[in-house]
Amino acid sequence: MLSVREAAREDEAAAVAPSDDMRPAAALRTEGLSAFYRGVPAIADVDLTFVRAAVTAIIGPSGCGKSTLLRCIDRMHETTPGAHATGRVYIGDVDVYAPHADPVEVRSMVGMVFQKPNPFPMMSVYDNVAAGPRLRGWKMRRPDLDDLVERNLRRAALWDEVKDKLRRSGAALSGGQQQRLCIARALATDPAVLLMDEPCSALDPIATYRIEQLIREIASDVTVVIVTHNMQQASRVSDRTAFMLAGEDGIGRLAEVGETSTLFTTPADERTEAYITGRFG
Amino acid sequence: MAAGTIPYGAIPERHRVAARRRAAEGAAVGLLALATLVGIALLLAILGYVVAQGAPAIDLAFFTQRPKPFGESGGGIQPAIAGTLLLAAVSGLVAIPVGIAAAVFVVEYRSGRFAEPVRFAAELISGLPSIVIGVFVWAFLVHSVVGRFAALAGAIALAVIMVPIVARTVEEVLRLVPGSLREAAFALGAPKWKVIMTVVLPTARAGVVTASILALARSAGETAPLLLTALGNEFFSLDLLRAIDALPLRIYRYAIAPYDDWHVKAWGASLVLVVVIGLVGLLLRIATRERLR
Numbered sequence: 001m002l003s004v005r006e007a008a009r010e011d012e013a014a015a016v017a018p019s020d021d022m023r024p025a026a027a028l029r030t031e032g033l034s035a036f037y038r039g040v041p042a043i044a045d046v047d048l049t050f051v052r053a054a055v056t057a058i059i060g061p062s063g064c065g066k067s068t069l070l071r072c073i074d075r076m077h078e079t080t081p082g083a084h085a086t087g088r089v090y091i092g093d094v095d096v097y098a099p100h101a102d103p104v105e106v107r108s109m110v111g112m113v114f115q116k117p118n119p120f121p122m123m124s125v126y127d128n129v130a131a132g133p134r135l136r137g138w139k140m141r142r143p144d145l146d147d148l149v150e151r152n153l154r155r156a157a158l159w160d161e162v163k164d165k166l167r168r169s170g171a172a173l174s175g176g177q178q179q180r181l182c183i184a185r186a187l188a189t190d191p192a193v194l195l196m197d198e199p200c201s202a203l204d205p206i207a208t209y210r211i212e213q214l215i216r217e218i219a220s221d222v223t224v225v226i227v228t229h230n231m232q233q234a235s236r237v238s239d240r241t242a243f244m245l246a247g248e249d250g251i252g253r254l255a256e257v258g259e260t261s262t263l264f265t266t267p268a269d270e271r272t273e274a275y276i277t278g279r280f281g
Numbered sequence: 282m283a284a285g286t287i288p289y290g291a292i293p294e295r296h297r298v299a300a301r302r303r304a305a306e307g308a309a310v311g312l313l314a315l316a317t318l319v320g321i322a323l324l325l326a327i328l329g330y331v332v333a334q335g336a337p338a339i340d341l342a343f344f345t346q347r348p349k350p351f352g353e354s355g356g357g358i359q360p361a362i363a364g365t366l367l368l369a370a371v372s373g374l375v376a377i378p379v380g381i382a383a384a385v386f387v388v389e390y391r392s393g394r395f396a397e398p399v400r401f402a403a404e405l406i407s408g409l410p411s412i413v414i415g416v417f418v419w420a421f422l423v424h425s426v427v428g429r430f431a432a433l434a435g436a437i438a439l440a441v442i443m444v445p446i447v448a449r450t451v452e453e454v455l456r457l458v459p460g461s462l463r464e465a466a467f468a469l470g471a472p473k474w475k476v477i478m479t480v481v482l483p484t485a486r487a488g489v490v491t492a493s494i495l496a497l498a499r500s501a502g503e504t505a506p507l508l509l510t511a512l513g514n515e516f517f518s519l520d521l522l523r524a525i526d527a528l529p530l531r532i533y534r535y536a537i538a539p540y541d542d543w544h545v546k547a548w549g550a551s552l553v554l555v556v557v558i559g560l561v562g563l564l565l566r567i568a569t570r571e572r573l574r
Contacts, residue, residue: 076464079464079467104471104472105470107468107470109470111468120462120465120484121484131479132470135469135476136469
């Protein structure tokens, strides 16, 4: 398959001059992050730095806590009854787990895309994209909202397919279109960080390919974290890869993180090598 | 049988198994069809009988005039129709929001300490005989507060009957709303109350409407709790603090009277009650129907 990543890199290099943006390179950072379900630890002591405007893939065998880690970043983890997390997560310089931090505020800074496409079925395509601004109570004039919806549907490479059915139910689209609609919905509030939890696992290869392309495009200005069980996908879309593994105790820990090209060719950890060569997991 | 690699004996055996399965399948489908037919036949028999018996009573005056004393022919059930609509409106306005709120509380705040007691209370109330609710409202409202039979007391008795019906039905519907939709809304940075108001309840809208119609239909047919609260009234009234007539009360009074003319009117009123309930349900559905797609 054509390397989406390389194609997108070339495009980017052509379109974007070297950034003179002074924002810190680390858009997102975890420190000693541990997560628990009913007091039982699921992940422990994860220290991980995510590079700004790059794609970081989190890979690892089932049950290693990839999704839990992702859900800790925007405090979605604690919406599961009995779940809590300790440690620190910084988005920019905001401490997500500071005592006064409001989870609703935190989630406003982060977009999230889930495993199964979940557009709001009682809302139209248009209203799905407008849902974020509306749920947050943004006061927008109609033409501005129209603009925002069109802009984000274009960002999600969906505009041309749905521009004539903006009033149709979001649930009437195909699976791949629904997932791109969910991406447009997540982007509509201009998050600095986009979290994706196995966004292609319910999709066919063509829809998967389009979403991978899209991820590369989005990553030109958004920090993307993608959980995937598909190593080919990780190598296609990501700049950096974090490999997680559950130990004997069943607790997920970070085993290795690095440039994707390095991690997949010359992993530092033998467990990483064993996993990526398919010897377990 | 002849020797060979194919076990000939196995084939008739397989036929027998297949035949037995087909017979079992046929019997099961037959029973299901029979049960369906019985259900539909019963419904049609009731409706057909009500229409056949009630139709002779129906004319314009039946809808526009008040009941006449025995001996005078004609007259209608206008006060009862108005009363039933008023009682349904008032009791619905009270009970439907309360019932929905209780269901939201039980489902969306299930980790709270009071979710289970609320659910249990709703279950208990729905098990109370409606006459007991009538006696209760009579004792606490008619007897001691208002001082007389009043439409308001009737509406409250009906509301008490409706709340658990709405609460329990809406509860079931809310549980059917996929958790992934709530999650999507939370991830967009919405506070919980907004998630409930803009995502959960709209997704469950059809079921919430069904619950409301069910509760309204059930309460519109209640007679016992109204006997001790709304009492009944020969005259047209929309005064919440005075006795009011209602279709079930009118049916009851006409049906227990020893006059043939009144029996026909009881059937007529029954027909009107069925139609009114059907129309209210239909109108609610149309008013809240899905506008997408």
